[in-house]
Amino acid sequence: MFAAALAAGTALAATCVAAQDYPAQPITIVVPFSAGGPTDTVTRLVAQAMSEDLGQQVVVQNVGGAGGTLGAGQVAAAANDGYTLLLHHIGMSTAPALYQSLPFDPQTDFAPIGLVTNVPMTIVARRDFEPETMADLITHIQENGENITYANAGIGAASQLCGLLLMDALDTRMTEVPYQGTGPAMTDLLGGQIDMMCDQTTNTTSQILAGEIKAYAVTTPERVAALPDVPTAAEGGLENFELAIWHGLYAPAGTDPAIVERLTTSLQAALANETVAQSFADLGTYPVPADQATPDALAQTLAAQTELWAEVIAAAGVSAQ
Known part of the structure; x- marks a missing residue:
């Protein structure tokens, strides 16, 4: 002992x-x-x-x-x-x-x-995507559904979770395209190979400000200081859609x-x-x-x-x- x-x-x-x-x-x-x-x-x-x-x-x-x-x-x-x-x-x-x-x-x-x-998350698309506003985007998704390609970083990634919530909110399925990370997903979005994605401001802010991608909304109750011109999802017509990672x-x-x-x-x-x-x-x-x-x-x-x-x-x- x-x-x-x-x-x-x-x-x-x-x-x-x-x-x-x-x-x-x-x-x-x-x-x-x-x-x-x-x-x-x-x-x-x-x-x-x-x-x-x-x-x-x-x-x-x-x-x-x-x-x-x-x-x-x-x-x-x-x-x-x-x-x-x-x-x-x-x-x-x-x-x-x-x-x-x-x-x-x-x-x-x-x-x-x-x-x-x-x-915060941002709902973004290739810069030549047809919808101009969040309201337009909602209508476009509901009318075109699976004809729209939606990028994410795979099961469990923040981008996948945001997309899941978005599709559920609109009761419409898009075609998900998983990537090995949001880096390569962003590359294809910039190149126009993918229509949309939903990703964190830490990965989208610089491209939004440079006009390289189109931003429809942020997923926070208030606008993001770094992106003052991007409306909230609620302002764009998507109520009760809030997500912070x-x-x-x-x-x-x-x-x-x-x-x-x-x-x-x-x-x-x-x-x-x-x-x-x-x-x-x-x-x-x-x-x-x-x-x-x-x-x-x-x-x-x-x-x-x-x-x-x-x-x-x-x-x-x-x-x-």
Whole structure:
């Protein structure tokens, strides 16, 4: 018994020392989507600011595939030493309803660190698409349905969820064209190979402002400051159509609470960084306030959103398997 107690005490002391010395090496944030996409853009801004605060390099690693579940599963199985993190969006709450079997449980296999941002969505189309206004678009979709091609980044992606809600709201199906990320989807939209998509402002704002794509609406109650001329969906005639893509930072379950606390304070410092705030604003979004960049706030959001999306996805009959 004495030997066991001694061993336990030694292990605890080693853990405390490790937490005090943290971080002693570079940290990796896994983005479960392709490079150049909206979640990747958000992560790289946050990672740079966290690097400055932590005094260690924070590296972004893209592990795309399976609607974000591949990268999330990799982090769930990683060592819980604080050196492998996950920055994921709303897909953490939709995965349990979309996938019949997951290699992880979003609510038990991760240690929440904090919310990062809530990104508005934009309903956009190729610049020569016939409808001129949101009202025109609604009529065009209802009249042409499956003759319209609609791009998304695959099952569970924010772009797919937005499209699902849009088609349900209009009671009309379009032809979905899945891509390996919104980067290549945007390329085809710019090239005119695809008619429409619905994606985060972090991936569409610059193209909208440059006139390279046509914007019909934002999915927020208020207009987005970076896109003042783009009406809300409600202003365009689509009532009760609101969707913001929340993002959160996670560590593997069992990560030392002292390390989680250090990462939370670093995340809060990054979100308070003026450069990050301005970069977010230029992309049509904003950092969450400090009281939302916390483990409790992220855990509560994840639980509530998981319950909400389970009902929506079940009603739509959508499944990834």
